[in-house]
Amino acid sequence: MNTVMELIAAELKKAFTDCGYDESYAKVTVSNRPDLCEYQCNGAMAAAKSYRKAPFVIADEVAGRLADNTMFETIESVKPGFINITIGREFLAEYLDKMAAADKFGYSLNEEPKTVIVDFGGANAAKPLHVGHLRSAVIGESVKRINKYVGNNVIGDVHLGDWGLQMGLIIEELRDRKPELPYFDDSFEGEYPKEAPFTISELEEIYPAASAKSKEDEAFAKRAHTATLKLQSKDPACTAVWKHIMAVSKQDLKKNYDNLNVSFDLWKGESDAQVYIPDMVQKMIDDGIAYESQGAMVVDIQEETDSKELPPCIVRKSDGAALYATSDLATLVEREKDFHPDSYIYLADKRQELHFTQVFRVAKKAGIVKPDADMTFLGFGTMNGKDGKPFKTRSGGVMRLESLILEIEEAVYNKITQNRSMTEEEAKATAKIVGLAALKYGDLSNQASKDYVFDIERFSSFEGNTGPYILYTIVRIKSILNKYKENGGTMDNLSVNAAGSAGEKNLSLALTKFADMIESAYAEKAPHKVCQYIYEVSNAFNGFYHDTKILSESSESLKKGYIALINLTKAILEQCIELLAIECPERM
Numbered sequence: 001m002n003t004v005m006e007l008i009a010a011e012l013k014k015a016f017t018d019c020g021y022d023e024s025y026a027k028v029t030v031s032n033r034p035d036l037c038e039y040q041c042n043g044a045m046a047a048a049k050s051y052r053k054a055p056f057v058i059a060d061e062v063a064g065r066l067a068d069n070t071m072f073e074t075i076e077s078v079k080p081g082f083i084n085i086t087i088g089r090e091f092l093a094e095y096l097d098k099m100a101a102a103d104k105f106g107y108s109l110n111e112e113p114k115t116v117i118v119d120f121g122g123a124n125a126a127k128p129l130h131v132g133h134l135r136s137a138v139i140g141e142s143v144k145r146i147n148k149y150v151g152n153n154v155i156g157d158v159h160l161g162d163w164g165l166q167m168g169l170i171i172e173e174l175r176d177r178k179p180e181l182p183y184f185d186d187s188f189e190g191e192y193p194k195e196a197p198f199t200i201s202e203l204e205e206i207y208p209a210a211s212a213k214s215k216e217d218e219a220f221a222k223r224a225h226t227a228t229l230k231l232q233s234k235d236p237a238c239t240a241v242w243k244h245i246m247a248v249s250k251q252d253l254k255k256n257y258d259n260l261n262v263s264f265d266l267w268k269g270e271s272d273a274q275v276y277i278p279d280m281v282q283k284m285i286d287d288g289i290a291y292e293s294q295g296a297m298v299v300d301i302q303e304e305t306d307s308k309e310l311p312p313c314i315v316r317k318s319d320g321a322a323l324y325a326t327s328d329l330a331t332l333v334e335r336e337k338d339f340h341p342d343s344y345i346y347l348a349d350k351r352q353e354l355h356f357t358q359v360f361r362v363a364k365k366a367g368i369v370k371p372d373a374d375m376t377f378l379g380f381g382t383m384n385g386k387d388g389k390p391f392k393t394r395s396g397g398v399m400r401l402e403s404l405i406l407e408i409e410e411a412v413y414n415k416i417t418q419n420r421s422m423t424e425e426e427a428k429a430t431a432k433i434v435g436l437a438a439l440k441y442g443d444l445s446n447q448a449s450k451d452y453v454f455d456i457e458r459f460s461s462f463e464g465n466t467g468p469y470i471l472y473t474i475v476r477i478k479s480i481l482n483k484y485k486e487n488g489g490t491m492d493n494l495s496v497n498a499a500g501s502a503g504e505k506n507l508s509l510a511l512t513k514f515a516d517m518i519e520s521a522y523a524e525k526a527p528h529k530v531c532q533y534i535y536e537v538s539n540a541f542n543g544f545y546h547d548t549k550i551l552s553e554s555s556e557s558l559k560k561g562y563i564a565l566i567n568l569t570k571a572i573l574e575q576c577i578e579l580l581a582i583e584c585p586e587r588m
Contacts, residue, residue, distance in 0.1 A: 001106030004512045012041055015065040021047050037084035044081040055081025089498035092508050096496040100568045107515040113151045114342035117335055118144045121348040124161035125249040126170055126207045129256045129401040131391050135380045136347040138440050139448050141262040141581045142527035143345060149579060150522050155265045155339060162246055162269035168228030171241050173210035183237040196244035200252040256402060261581045273330035277322050280333055281315050284366050290315055301361040313358035328359045332368050343374040350379030350449055378525055381451035391454050409435035411460040430585045434468050437582045441467030444580055445531035465535045473538040475588045477570040480550055484563055497561030503544040510540040514572055534576045541569050
């Protein structure tokens with residue numbers, strides 16, 4: 001289904017051609033002066049030079065050619081050569097009815113579906129999720145859902161940090177705390193226990209203690225390094241402890257991601273790629289891509305078009321150990337073998353841009369992916385406190401994500417109980433849904449690459465550009481539709497009215513932008529575009545609602561038209577929040 005702008009452009013192309021001008025000048029945009037018109041075409045200004053005519057002469061000809069076109073309420077030439085367009089109300093109503101009947105409200109992907117891998121940047125095993133993990137989780141989930149909505153085959157991978165020195169640190173700290181365990185008995189034979197020798201709470205306390213100890217105790221640091229190498233060499237005892245760490249960590253991580261309404265198709269980690277590293281690095285050496293520098297193997301990534309010098313990528317350290325870049329490259333080897341992706345999207349803090357530039361360039365240079373592979377690093381900014389610094393607890397520590405969720409739930413609960421009559425049980429259940437929406441929308445409404453200030457009071461407000469405001473709008477529409485049906489109204493054979501008021505037309509126009517929004521959010525990998533659209537539609541609906549007596553309208557045909565319009569509004573808003581992985585309660 002063509003968008004409204006595409007349909008307008010088609011009529012303008014024909015008019016430009018009929019008047020003797022090239023159709024390429026018939027470009028249409030949403031008006032930047034909505035007080036004057038709804039759409040505009042500035043092509044006459046560009047055509048003037050080529051055809052040696054005054055732009056207003058060209059604009060007059062084109063507008064005159066379309067004067068009787070029923071698609072337009074008005075189309076007029078305005079000096080020095082703009083073409084101002086107002087859409088016809090009958091045309092708009094018919095278009096909305098087609099949207100309501102169409103799959104995906106008329107959106108269709110303009111290209112062949114792709115296989116897309118979304119890499120969520122990887123939480124670390126044995127560590128709790130903290131506020132720093134929020135952005136990769138919620139942005140990644142939304143990008144994944146937008147890609148699925150347009151028709152792509154999308155594979156989301158948590159890509160856990162489950163390898164490296166942190167594991168050696170945990171193993172050795174566990175040895176100091178529980179030396180009696182069979183993993184630390186060199187004479188032990190037989191199978192190691194199936195039950196983990198620690199809980200998630202103990203594990204989360206072990207790692208920071210081990211990390212702090214390694215900075216003060218050189219002997220302990222060496223032991224941790226040795227344990228890491230033993231694990232990477234498949235030592236049975238170290239491997240058994242590592243499996244316990246992963247089992248306990250994954251269970252806790254899944255619970256926390258479920259609480260965020262975030263899911264993954266793959267629970268892979270850095271460890272899964274280790275088997276590919278030796279052959280991959282050797283091939284780089286054999287191909288003359290990797291070379292020795294100060295004992296390490298490196299690959300140059302500098303290109304002629306670079307404005308600054310970029311360091312080589314180290315693919316193997318002088319002691320033979322692999323780095324993050326090596327693991328990420330080996331993961332690409334595995335993904336190419338298993339999925340043959342057309343596109344990669346990586347979520348991580350924007351400060352990791354150099355790392356991903358190195359990985360992407362080496363991957364292409366080494367032939368791990370095609371030279372023209374579509375690889376995107378979606379770097380996000382930090383979530384800051386009101387002081388402009390990275391968000392912390394009151395005591396100055398890094399806040400656990402589950403604590404942050406509980407804090408915003410409490411803020412929403414207090415507002416619900418102050419202003420609404422609900423049972424305690426319903427208030428808590430509603431606060432859980434609305435609180436999560438407040439948290440996610442507060443994050444996603446910002447452009448991913450920008451830092452933002454986390455303000456619980458503002459994010460939990462039921463007014464302004466917030467998650468609770470959006471949900472309250474949807475709940476309000478649900479309430480109207482329920483009352484309509486309770487009073488005997490039927491949802492069958494409804495059709496939208498030709499807009500009678502400015503508010504009705506404003507809402508109608510906002511709804512028609514759905515497909516354009518989806519295309520933009522998809523192309524730019526930008527969930528904030530969805531948020532901008534949701535806010536526009538919500539404001540347009542609330543303006544219409546306050547100016548219109550919907551259920552008390554005496555004309556049955558007008559009432560049915562209103563119901564058709566707000567039913568489509570609800571459906572579109574619900575689809576949009578689903579793209580953000582936000583749910584809506586029945587009441588607020």
